[in-house]
Amino acid sequence: MKNEYIPQLSTIREVIRHTDLEYTFLMEFEGDVKPGQFFEVSIPKYGEAPISVSGISEGTVDFTIRRVGKVTNEIFENYVGDQFFIRGPYGNGFEIENYKGKELVVIAGGTGLSPVKGVVDYFARHTDEAVSTTLIAGFKSPKDVLFREDFAFWKEHISVIQTVDAAPEGYEGPVGMVTKYIPDLKFNDIQNTAFICVGPPIMIKFTVMEILKLGVPEKNIWISHERKMCCGLGKCGHCKIGSTYICLDGPVFNYVDGKELLD
């Protein structure tokens, strides 16, 4: 019987510093992973934290981590060649199939971009598999922008609106919340759209409201729910909303089901 609680040591291949508080760690990992899934990342003594995969390549997974507390602080003290423990992947993740042949719009706030980055990457590399792909990504300020290199690549292949909530004077580029850019979106067939919306709960709430105003059917919207998680295995109970375990049944939900998850 496999003991799912035992993490494996994984070596850091590369560290990308986006901001002072947000780094991406490329970690060794062999196995199947989907965007939107997460791992429990840990350092003995400090504890475990659920972290989404922000990139998937041969032999590695990426974790884009925001430094906010005990575990994440400690992880930031590690560099290329160092190791920390991981176990996973857990959760359902995004099904690329759901978005093929659609007019796809991905809307993400801050680190919310991490879990959905794999989907954006996929359609930036396979532009012919969607009717169109649009990314609207919002960050607090210009210095909070993540994945700068990826943005440069995406801008060549899909349509990208990268906005900041506020910016110093003289800043060139979109300013304002992601919701501001939703009413201007144009579609050939509103029935054939797919929206993915990831970020803090409050951002998801207002973003979905704007999307629905366009006349988009609820079933065309996917969201990702965030909850405290101690196990990722359907055991500890912390992530439960109603009869749903976010760690097992989610974190990705079609809005038709996701909207019923209230607390």
Add this chain to the structure above:
Amino acid sequence: MGYQLTKTKAEQMFQKLSVTCDIFAPKLMEGEGCFSDTDIIRYGKVHSLDEIVWDKKSDYSFKEALLAINETLFYFTEDTTTVPKGPKKDILIFLRACDLHAVKRLDEIYLKNGFEDFYYARVREKAKFILMGCKETCKSGFCVSMGTNRAENYDAYLKVESDTVLLDVKCECMEQMLREAADGEEAVVCDVTPDYVTENQEKVTLPKQLSNESFGKDIWKEYGDRCIGCGRCNFVCPTCTCFTMQDIFYKDNPKAGERRRVWASCQVDGYTDMAGGLSFRKTQGERMRFKVMHKIYDYEKRFGYPMCVGCGRCDDVCPEYISYSNCINRLAKEENE
């Protein structure tokens, strides 16, 4: 098969068994109750039939015998992990019908619902259950309403009647254990049927129309205003399964330590706190709603039967005299108004 033996003979066999097995049963722990100078009945290892409390319900459930309050998952150094050894001996657990029904609930979460739990599974594999009958109802239990007053899936049933012990043994390996403990002496074979109650003092009607719409009910706030969020109702419940992870390290060797899991309560502050200051169900009222709906609605929606087995322990233990069974009855009554 049913047996009758003398208490003396049964006691000898029991003591023999207690060497080869760990036997858990409700015991009286003097002076360890919640209030000063009060006693408590909770589970511990026993070596004699006389150590077992037969005539009262245990304050805490048998759950501790399968799931430690705090359990080491592994020991670690900076780059290694070592899993502590599992139980070597078989485990015999004395419990009542409602509690035997609760085992099914623990199995549902820990053996199914996604991944199988390594630690629970290895204890569970070793565990056998010995049913204690109920001659009369306890005060707060409502097992009849929940359909948990009878249990058939026991490994053995045992009843002490002054100088006689009646046994009904269902599993072959328990028969084997008994044969070994009996030293070749034949026991008298007879019909033995477990005692069970058919009526409780407390009767409960489950509400039938709970949904997300029920969130707005005044009743949650009313109970929430009295609840102090101590979590005792969860800790005594035989069906609650939540835990939190904890890493600790040793003072004399800070490079080594252990990762543990510790029982958690959805009524206690911090249960839903996430980094960044986000949390859900901030008020006790919302937590009460979450607990009650989980016990009689949400769990059933997922697994097809209610979670609560009606043992009444949560009512007994609440320092604020909050009656969960009364809350359920009021919810049902409101539906008819």
